Amino acid sequence: MEETRIENTIRKLRFLNGEMTQAQLAEKVGVTRQTINAIEAAKYSPSLELAFKIADTFDKPLEVVFQYKK
Amino acid sequence: MPRQEILSWTSLVSSLAILIFYIISILDWPAPFNNLETELGSLVIKIFFLTLFIEIGLDIFKRNNTVDKDERDELIAGKGFKNAYLFFNASVALILVQMTLDKLFSSGLITGFMYGTASLFHALIIVLFLANIVKQSTMLYYYQKL
Numbered sequence: 381m382e383e384t385r386i387e388n389t390i391r392k393l394r395f396l397n398g399e400m401t402q403a404q405l406a407e408k409v410g411v412t413r414q415t416i417n418a419i420e421a422a423k424y425s426p427s428l429e430l431a432f433k434i435a436d437t438f439d440k441p442l443e444v445v446f447q448y449k450k
Numbered sequence: 451m452p453r454q455e456i457l458s459w460t461s462l463v464s465s466l467a468i469l470i471f472y473i474i475s476i477l478d479w480p481a482p483f484n485n486l487e488t489e490l491g492s493l494v495i496k497i498f499f500l501t502l503f504i505e506i507g508l509d510i511f512k513r514n515n516t517v518d519k520d521e522r523d524e525l526i527a528g529k530g531f532k533n534a535y536l537f538f539n540a541s542v543a544l545i546l547v548q549m550t551l552d553k554l555f556s557s558g559l560i561t562g563f564m565y566g567t568a569s570l571f572h573a574l575i576i577v578l579f580l581a582n583i584v585k586q587s588t589m590l591y592y593y594q595k596l
Contacts, residue, residue: 411520414452418522424596427521 385449390420393438393445409433453508454523455593462586464501467494469579476572526592534585541577545570 394400402420406413409430418424419434426434435445471494474487549570 411522412452414455415520415522418596424522424525430521 386425387422387447387449388419388445389447390416390434390445393440397438405434405437408437452523452593453518454526455590456508457505458586458589458593460501460504462583462590464498465579465582465586467498467501469576469583470494471498472575472579522596526589526596529592530585530589533588534581537584538577538581541580542574545573545577 390405394402394405402416403413406416409416410433411430415424415426419426431442431446435442438445471491474491474494
């Protein structure tokens with residue numbers, strides 16, 4: 381599977397939100413820690429629903445959390 | 451290691467154990483190897499029960515885990531199912547072609563590996579377990595990759 385061209389700022393946003401751990405974020409959005417890790421590393425593109433949930437957790441618009449690189 | 455990945459490993463190992471045990475039991479071992487057959491069978495049974503024990507243990511101790519299965523696990527399971535389905539279809543097609551050829555050339559020109567219903571049944575059982583092994587191997591590959 382090709383690496384996605386969807387980049388994200390999840391790592392940065394986690395640190396800005398009281399150094400939230402991957403496990404804490406995973407629990408908030410209802411996935412496993414490994415899935416958050418794969419999304420952060422841009423190995424896995426989340427579903428639209430999960431992407432919105434992550435953006436909502438950080439109280440940021442979707443485009444701040446995820447960016448599509450052309 | 452996430453629960454689903456551990457379950458994939460245990461399923462792979464138990465499928466392999468059952469397959470080996472099945473092949474051992476249907477093979478006619480020569481007399482000097484009878485002892486080896488018993489020892490190998492016993493080892494495989496122990497491995498099978500060990501994987502069963504791990505699966506039950508996971509159910510008991512990891513039940514309070516927040517999320518067991520998410521969309522990534524579903525995606526990986528889908529890839530596993532796809533490969534297993536393709537493998538199963540190809541194997542069944544191969545068996546059917548072999549049977550047809552065997553019938554066509556039953557005069558003895560071609561000696562196939564299929565002889566009668568019993569052999570066909572064994573072949574299908576083996577293919578079923580192999581398909582499961584293909585599925586679990588694919589899933590484990592994607593768990594490492596994704």
